[in-house]
Amino acid sequence: MFKKWLHQFLSWINQRRLFKSFQQPRIRSFALLFVIGLGLSFAIASCAPSNSANAPTEKSQASKLTVLKMGHQKGMALLNILKAQGSLEKRLQPQGISVTWNEFSSTAPLLEGMGVDAIVFGGGGGTGSVFAQASDKPFVRVAASTSSTRSSAILVLDKSPIKNLDDLKGKKVAFAKGSSSQYMIVRALEKVGLKYTDIQPVYLTPAEALPAFERGDFDAWVIWDPYTAETERRLRTRLLADNTTVFGEKAAVESPGFYYAAPDFVREHPDILKIILQELEKAGSWAKNNYKDSAKLLSKLYKVDLATMEIVEERGGDRKVLPVTDEVLTGLQNMADSFYELKVIPKQIDVKDKKYNWVPDQKW
Numbered sequence: 001m002f003k004k005w006l007h008q009f010l011s012w013i014n015q016r017r018l019f020k021s022f023q024q025p026r027i028r029s030f031a032l033l034f035v036i037g038l039g040l041s042f043a044i045a046s047c048a049p050s051n052s053a054n055a056p057t058e059k060s061q062a063s064k065l066t067v068l069k070m071g072h073q074k075g076m077a078l079l080n081i082l083k084a085q086g087s088l089e090k091r092l093q094p095q096g097i098s099v100t101w102n103e104f105s106s107t108a109p110l111l112e113g114m115g116v117d118a119i120v121f122g123g124g125g126g127t128g129s130v131f132a133q134a135s136d137k138p139f140v141r142v143a144a145s146t147s148s149t150r151s152s153a154i155l156v157l158d159k160s161p162i163k164n165l166d167d168l169k170g171k172k173v174a175f176a177k178g179s180s181s182q183y184m185i186v187r188a189l190e191k192v193g194l195k196y197t198d199i200q201p202v203y204l205t206p207a208e209a210l211p212a213f214e215r216g217d218f219d220a221w222v223i224w225d226p227y228t229a230e231t232e233r234r235l236r237t238r239l240l241a242d243n244t245t246v247f248g249e250k251a252a253v254e255s256p257g258f259y260y261a262a263p264d265f266v267r268e269h270p271d272i273l274k275i276i277l278q279e280l281e282k283a284g285s286w287a288k289n290n291y292k293d294s295a296k297l298l299s300k301l302y303k304v305d306l307a308t309m310e311i312v313e314e315r316g317g318d319r320k321v322l323p324v325t326d327e328v329l330t331g332l333q334n335m336a337d338s339f340y341e342l343k344v345i346p347k348q349i350d351v352k353d354k355k356y357n358w359v360p361d362q363k364w
Contacts, residue, residue: 065269068092068099068276071110071122074302076257077294078145078319079123081283084297088279097272108132111139111260120265121276126258127180130336133356134345140266142358143277144328145257145284148317149244151225152184152255155213158236162219165192165240172218174202174209178344180255181222183335186342188246196342226304229311252317254331259321266358274364277321284319291316324357 070088072079082088089099102119104110107128113119115137123145132139154173156162162171165188175181186196202218206227213221214235223231231237243251259280261273287294291313299309322328332351339345351357 063268065097065272068097068121068272069117069119070099070101070276071104071113071119072101073104073106073110073122073124075106075125076123076145077287077298077313077316078280078283078321080301081287081294081297082279084301085283085286087282088276091275091279092272111137114139114260114262117262120262121260121273123257123259125180126256126332126335127178127183129258129260129356130332130339130349130351131178131345133349133351133353134336134347138263139260139356140263140358141258141324141356142261142266142273143259143280144253144322144324145259146252146318146320146322147243147256148225148312148315149251150242150315151228151312151317152180152223153228153242154185154188154220154222154240155228155231155237156220156240157213157216158238160219160238162240165189166194168220168240169194169198170200171220172200172202173220173222174204174213174218175222176205176209177201177203178339180335181224182342182344183255183338184243184246185222186338187334188241191246225312226302226308230305230308233305233308233311250331253322253328255335256322256328256331258324261358263355270360273358274360277364281321284321287313287316288319323363324359326352329357 068088070079070083072083074080083101092099102113104113104122104124107124108131110119110122110124111128111132114122121142126144129139129141154165162168168189173185175185182201185199189196189198204212206223209218209221209223210227210231212218213231220240221231232239243255247254259277266273292310294316295306295309295313298304298313299306302309329352336345336349336351340348
């Protein structure tokens with residue numbers, strides 16, 4: 001195509017005798033090379049891909065998709081339900097597309113995997129995307145998931161003298177560093193006029209914290225489901241605060257999970273992306289209306305006691321799959337700003353940067 005264009009361009013120049021004034025062969029050759037170089041520059045520039053996830057791509061340019069590489073982790077229930085039910089495979093089979101699934105331990109390695117083309121779609125906490133964006137990792141937020149208003153909580157043992165959030169001043173409070181729990185405790189302290197420096201942070205993963213909490217190694221624990229439900233079942237505890245206490249009416253979207261996709265996948269296959277989100281919505285509706293069946297399924301997958309999973313699923317909320325709106329991103333920006341102030345991330349970021357968010361013309 002370029003050869004044809006170049007031939008036409010040179011013929012046009014020759015017809016107008018534009019090189020006539022260049023009598024010396026060296027000058028004429030230099031001018032010809034300059035024109036060819038200029039043409040090459042235009043051709044290369046026209047072929048350069050856009051970095052924006054929202055940039056339109058002609059279907060003729062999109063590569064044919066034969067294998068959809070999905071990623072999942074235990075924290076994203078709807079993806080696990082989707083995998084277990086096989087509905088996405090059935091939906092895509094007529095198009096000749098097969099589906100593979102890769103499990104990740106958390107959002108950070110999932111987004112790392114997306115960056116090296118191990119997967120093109122996955123889901124996880126918003127916190128992971130804050131760290132990934134601060135490290136300039138390639139990914140796009142394509143949808144958000146609402147969270148239960150009781151999925152995260154600040155717990156103390158029933159025998160503790162701590163009665164309310166004010167009493168946390170000077171106390172040891174445990175949570176996973178760089179997690180939504182760290183953000184939650186910052187906001188909880190703000191509500192009662194305390195600062196992060198007013199507590200003694202104890203950085204522990206949930207698995208490490210549960211036995212330590214039972215021993216009384218620290219005073220309060222900030223944790224999420226299913227650990228919240230499991231702890232409340234196993235131990236005599238008291239609830240100091242939950243999502244609703246801390247975030248009010250914005251609780252469901254203040255610290256949501258997100259569904260992520262690779263930038264190239266968003267540009268080249270928005271039709272397949274919409275199908276995935278449609279099937280996730282169906283999984284969410286099924287889980288909400290059949291929470292006991294959902295609990296059975298997830299109990300086996302997570303290897304968590306059925307009674308615990310029934311509590312988690314019963315209070316699981318609407319399980320909606322939402323577009324990436326300004327309201328959702330405002331909550332995430334609050335988290336990112338808090339992490340920057342605490343020096344948890346190396347630089348300040350704008351989570352509303354269009355490069356990292358997919359905003360379709362209409363809901364899928």
